[in-house]
């Protein structure tokens with residue numbers, strides 16, 4: 339591992355425990371000296387644009403997961419509704435409208451899903 343030129347300025351490599359003052363290396367969740375649980379730091383500035391946009395105003399993993407199912411559920415709901423209307427009224431433009439909404443819904447669900455996956459692998463959640 340090489341040391342970056344101005345590592346003195348980027349002091350984020352290590353932090354001090356708020357309870358006992360012990361020096362802790364980056365990524366440590368629990369103080370090895372006193373056992374104090376450290377607050378989870380999330381750095382959204384390091385996220386790529388698509389993840390930031392996908393999880394805009396969403397702070398917990400639970401809610402992000404919920405949005406995956408809401409988007410998918412709405413997509414399926416409108417698809418069925420549109421197909422029913424299309425069949426009942428014999429207006430087939432409703433069917434293509436339903437398919438369009440379904441595609442948008444599953445696209446949004448996939449976006450949430452991959453954003454969650456990205457945060458899981460590259461950052462942490464402040465709330466579960």
Ligand SMILES: [Zn+2]
Pocket residue numbers: 355356357358359360369370371372373374
């Ligand atoms: Zn400590």
